[in-house]
Amino acid sequence: xxxxxxxxxxxxxxxxxxxxxxxxxxxxxxxxxxTKKKVISMAEKLNYQPNPFARSLRENKSKTIAxxxxxxxxxxxxxVIDGIEEIMQQHGYHLLIYxxxxxxxxxxxxxxxxxxxxxxxxxxxxxxxxxDVSHLERxxxxxxxxxxxxxxxxxxxxxxxxxxxYESSFDATKHLLQQGCKKIAxxxxxxxLSITKERHRGYLDALKEAGLEADASFNITCSQNEExxxxxxxxxxxxxxxxxxIFSSVEKLALCTYHAVKRTNLRIPEDxxxxxxxxxxxxxxxxxxxxxxxxxxxxxxxxxxxxxxRKLTRxxxxxxxxxxxxxxxxxxxxxxxx
Amino acid sequence: xxxxxxxxxxxxxxxxxxxxxxxxxxxxxxxxxxTKKKVISMAEKLNYQPNPFARSLRENKSKTIAxxxxxxxxxxxxxVIDGIEEIMQQHGYHLLIYxxxxxxxxxxxxxxxxxxxxxxxxxxxxxxxxxDVSHLERxxxxxxxxxxxxxxxxxxxxxxxxxxxYESSFDATKHLLQQGCKKIAxxxxxxxLSITKERHRGYLDALKEAGLEADASFNITCSQNEExxxxxxxxxxxxxxxxxxIFSSVEKLALCTYHAVKRTNLRIPEDxxxxxxxxxxxxxxxxxxxxxxxxxxxxxxxxxxxxxxRKLTRxxxxxxxxxxxxxxxxxxxxxxxx
DNA sequence: AATAAATACGAAAACGATTGCGAAATAATT
DNA sequence: AATTATTTCGCAATCGTTTTCGTATTTATT
Numbered sequence: 001x002x003x004x005x006x007x008x009x010x011x012x013x014x015x016x017x018x019x020x021x022x023x024x025x026x027x028x029x030x031x032x033x034x035t036k037k038k039v040i041s042m043a044e045k046l047n048y049q050p051n052p053f054a055r056s057l058r059e060n061k062s063k064t065i066a067x068x069x070x071x072x073x074x075x076x077x078x079x080v081i082d083g084i085e086e087i088m089q090q091h092g093y094h095l096l097i098y099x100x101x102x103x104x105x106x107x108x109x110x111x112x113x114x115x116x117x118x119x120x121x122x123x124x125x126x127x128x129x130x131x132d133v134s135h136l137e138r139x140x141x142x143x144x145x146x147x148x149x150x151x152x153x154x155x156x157x158x159x160x161x162x163x164x165x166y167e168s169s170f171d172a173t174k175h176l177l178q179q180g181c182k183k184i185a186x187x188x189x190x191x192x193l194s195i196t197k198e199r200h201r202g203y204l205d206a207l208k209e210a211g212l213e214a215d216a217s218f219n220i221t222c223s224q225n226e227e228x229x230x231x232x233x234x235x236x237x238x239x240x241x242x243x244x245x246i247f248s249s250v251e252k253l254a255l256c257t258y259h260a261v262k263r264t265n266l267r268i269p270e271d272x273x274x275x276x277x278x279x280x281x282x283x284x285x286x287x288x289x290x291x292x293x294x295x296x297x298x299x300x301x302x303x304x305x306x307x308x309x310r311k312l313t314r315x316x317x318x319x320x321x322x323x324x325x326x327x328x329x330x331x332x333x334x335x336x337x338x
Numbered sequence: 339x340x341x342x343x344x345x346x347x348x349x350x351x352x353x354x355x356x357x358x359x360x361x362x363x364x365x366x367x368x369x370x371x372x373t374k375k376k377v378i379s380m381a382e383k384l385n386y387q388p389n390p391f392a393r394s395l396r397e398n399k400s401k402t403i404a405x406x407x408x409x410x411x412x413x414x415x416x417x418v419i420d421g422i423e424e425i426m427q428q429h430g431y432h433l434l435i436y437x438x439x440x441x442x443x444x445x446x447x448x449x450x451x452x453x454x455x456x457x458x459x460x461x462x463x464x465x466x467x468x469x470d471v472s473h474l475e476r477x478x479x480x481x482x483x484x485x486x487x488x489x490x491x492x493x494x495x496x497x498x499x500x501x502x503x504y505e506s507s508f509d510a511t512k513h514l515l516q517q518g519c520k521k522i523a524x525x526x527x528x529x530x531l532s533i534t535k536e537r538h539r540g541y542l543d544a545l546k547e548a549g550l551e552a553d554a555s556f557n558i559t560c561s562q563n564e565e566x567x568x569x570x571x572x573x574x575x576x577x578x579x580x581x582x583x584i585f586s587s588v589e590k591l592a593l594c595t596y597h598a599v600k601r602t603n604l605r606i607p608e609d610x611x612x613x614x615x616x617x618x619x620x621x622x623x624x625x626x627x628x629x630x631x632x633x634x635x636x637x638x639x640x641x642x643x644x645x646x647x648r649k650l651t652r653x654x655x656x657x658x659x660x661x662x663x664x665x666x667x668x669x670x671x672x673x674x675x676x
Numbered sequence: 677a678a679t680a681a682a683t684a685c686g687a688a689a690a691c692g693a694t695t696g697c698g699a700a701a702t703a704a705t706t
Numbered sequence: 707a708a709t710t711a712t713t714t715c716g717c718a719a720t721c722g723t724t725t726t727c728g729t730a731t732t733t734a735t736t
Binding site: 004047049050051052053054056057062064072073075078079081082085094095096097098099113115116117118142255258259281282284285286287288289 | 387392417423454480593596
Binding site: 019057059 | 722
């Protein structure tokens, strides 16, 4: 219903065979310059658009990349996708985007949809619930190029892009300590998450270096429900042995903390200091402004895309190397910690 | 390289013809129950996944919807897409997402890529630069189902989903007036934008009702550059005849205003009151918290998707009606206006 | 001038699914 | 018992490209 002329009709109009027209449009050396000119001008005149599915079927590639993220309303992921799109668009690729909503079952369904070659490659960040990774293994074994960013899956032998989670977290915790915090809580999403582990390790090592013990009750695993999280944090803040510093491993939980604080009569930063991983552009407009660890999200997206382009355009490219590439974050100190 | 078995191989394994296997999998009445069982179990065993391009080529539909938005790092658009995905996923559709970055030229390129039937339908919100709509007309004439939301294109005879821009803006302006504002500025992106026109009309009518004249210098058309906008607004706030109220027609400009205010010694809400269209979940955490007009973004996305599903699944469905469907917004009063 | 090489194009197969049509085998009808 | 109807399946065309192979024509070589 939608399309216009096809190759055969275009060929008939030119009194040429479809093969010649195809070759002319693909700039084959077998076609004379004059014929090429005629074909191209007629193609433009009739507004010929090649059928992408016929081409995909024949060439066994779709010029499409799938991006799988756990959350769409999230500055970090949005920026990464912008970076991916930037590079991919330059090379004529299209982006299929899927949101798992932090739900493994949804993630599995999405991955199984991608098993049939609909996308030439997949860029993903796993959900916070993901611990069984059999679906990802199957995908990788099928030979679908797959790369991870941020929330990676170390069990799959492929390239992963992350930020310097450990060092940033170490520095962030150290910053809180330097500002006088003695009791720092660590907020996280899933315990299995790669970023949780690394960031927690940095946090623990910074505490250790300062000769402090990590209080078990200060390791807060949050849920997907915002209200529940706010209450959880509020309870922590109202408890006997309340923390005087909060290190939030993800943006969302820093905001929950702000909400929780509003339900107490604690003041930031006097009674409680907060630092968080976050790519919010408006961290500076919060009350008080939030000290952040910001990932180079756009760059991460670009790097993912560039790597895939190399992999997909070179004819006999080797597999994606099993390596982790680190792009450093930047800490911006604002009022919530000083 | 990616895919596993195909229909022919599956048929060979079963000692059946491809046509029989195809019909069995599609639950045709022509196939006996036992054969169907055998086929289905073997298909599962071999993990058969039909080739989407062969199917698309044959059936002339892609099970894919394209979504075109002007900005990805934007709560409103992200929520709309979540709504679209929610419904589309239930019906087995995939989402191609394109960001125009508020650039008409990019928009035109994207639309021309969608002329070849890669997507079965398109849901879009035009860029703020879009005034010439010939590219959209061509798309519509080609017969590609096209619907608009938020930033619509009234010249194209199809269904559009918007919020009650006029009424909300009228009420918002009235609210500022009731709070004592006498000189209210209106911040906008493109003058040609449908939402700009409607929201401006609501603003003007509210002023008129209050017997106030709209000062021409209070109609601020902003650019795509954040820093430029901040300076523009700061200059306005430092001018002789500065406004005492700001009505921002889009979220982004409210944030620019907050930044601009920080560069003056004005206080919100004492010296300047602000209201803005915005879908930020953290409007309440700003300093001071921001009074907002919030669109039912997720619902808008769902409604777009539901309409398209009806259009695409019914065999001989009529064209999309040339009508505007309105879903009302909600005003939440916070500290920036009281 | 005879042969070899280069140029420019067409016929037809392939990609992997769906489907109209035909044809066996079985069941039902007269 | 002969005919018709029903069930169940296979053959082959089709969707719109790309590409292998073959071939006619022109150009270069000896």
